[in-house]
Structure formats: C-alpha cells, structure tokens
Amino acid sequence: MSELRPLGKEYIFTSAHFNTVKSLLYQFAGIKLAESKDAMVYSRLVRRIRALKLPGFSDYFDYLQANESEHQEFINALTTNQTAFFREPHHFEVLKRHLQAHPQTKRIWCAASSTGEEPYSIAMVVAEHFGRFNTPIEIIASDIDSAVLKKAQLGIYPIERIETVSDERKKMFFQRGKGAQLGNVRVVPELRQMLQFTRINLVDNFWSIKTPIDIIFCRNVMIYFDKATQESILKHMMLSLAEDGLYIAGHSENFNMFPQIITPVGQTTYKAVKGSVSAKTEY
Incomplete structure (x- = not known):
C-alpha cells in the first residue's frame, strides 16, 4: 500500500492507518482483517470521517479513542453481513429433526442474525413444528x-429476497407491502414476536443470554477470528x-483442530465433547 494519497482518493490512507484499523477491530471485536481488505x-x-467532518484518518482514530460511543459505529462499518432465508437448507432439516426428537427443547440462539433472514427462518420451522406461533421455545437473535x-427487528425486505421461499411459507409468514412499501414484504407480526433481539459481542466474557441453550446457530462467523479467539x-x-x-x-468452517471441545455429528453440525464443558444448570 502506498504511503501517499491513492490516486483519485480524497483522504490520505497509509499502511500505518490500515494497521491501526486492524488492531482496533481486533481489540473491539476479535475480528482479524485480511491484508486484502484495505x-x-x-x-x-471515509463515510464516518465525512459524517463527523474530520480532516482524515489520524483524526478519526483520535476521535474513536476519545468517544466510546463511536466504537459501535466503527464495528458496524467494517462487519460484513451476507445472509438469506433458509441459506444452507440442510441445517433447517437438522433443526426440524432435532425438534421432533427432543420435545423438551426450550431455547435456540442465532448468534449472527444479521438483517434477520436466518432467525426468521428458524422461527418458521419452529412455528411449523408446533402448528402455531405461540410456542414454548425462546429464540434469541x-x-x-x-x-x-x-433492520432485523423491522422484518421488512425487498420482495426478491423471498424468491427461494416456498409459496406456502410466503402465504403464511409474509405480508405484501402497499403504497410506500410496494415491492417489499414484511414478516407477519406473530413471527416477529417469536424472536428476542439483542446485541452480543462474541468475544465478551459475559453474554446476556439464559442457558442452557439447546441449539446454537453460529454460521460463517468463526472464519473472521484467529485460532485463539475461535477456541x-x-x-x-x-x-x-x-x-x-x-x-x-457454516459451510466454510471446520473445527477439527479443537477435538477436545467439539465433535462433528453431521454436515457442519457439532456437539460438545462429553465430559468437557457442557452446561448443566440454568441461570
């Protein structure tokens, strides 16, 4: 990376600046940025720099260190959110079978819910399993x-986002927008009410979530952490x-390097190693 202002760019952005961003993102969120992400x-x-009317990156870093409220804006700007309804559909078949085999299931956590497509997909399967929206299962997104x-809490999406959803599910779980919302769909209120939305940083020592959790969806997230953070x-x-x-x-994740913690029981599906660290009580 050049130490001078890149051609056609309005702000000077150096290798030192990039390294500072990498260091701060790892400090705040445990995420490792690849060298190709400059x-x-x-x-x-630069969107934040413009919005704050700051002269450049060095000034932004000073602002970031002096204003803890900016930490979340920094994280939001640099995290990537790629998702879809019923993405990696075999996992929802796993969920369906688990619900059938474990009627005592009471809590499901979607640990990287992004704009909501994944937790709403989970909620649809749960609603279908019970034949109603009012179920005994708590779904944390x-x-x-x-x-x-x-955005997830609003549950509003461009209509093309549900093209791969079955017609039956479209009728049961979505409403077509009218007027200003023409071309959009909204998740029905009963489905939205099945979810509890909360912000959780996975590298924090404490998570504001009850345990034990029966199923954790944490797909295509660990790839952003180094081995020590993953462990x-x-x-x-x-x-x-x-x-x-x-x-x-997720399909791109493999945990063979942690056989003492987690063991595979299916395609990208795992259980805790017996006798290791499984929770036994609720708090």
Missing part, C-alpha cells in the same frame, strides 16, 4: 452490528450448550 476499509470508514439488528468462543459456547444440544456451523 480498499474496503477505506471506502467504509443476536449480532455485534446494532444497525443490522434494527475461546467455542469453549464459552459449549459451556452454554445443553448436554444434548447442537452447534450448527
């Missing part, structure tokens, strides 16, 4: 990004998981 970092953070959580989060999650609970990972 252009992404520049394009996203969390994310580190407060901005996407607000720490996995230990925390296995401590939170019910004795016969499931941990559902």
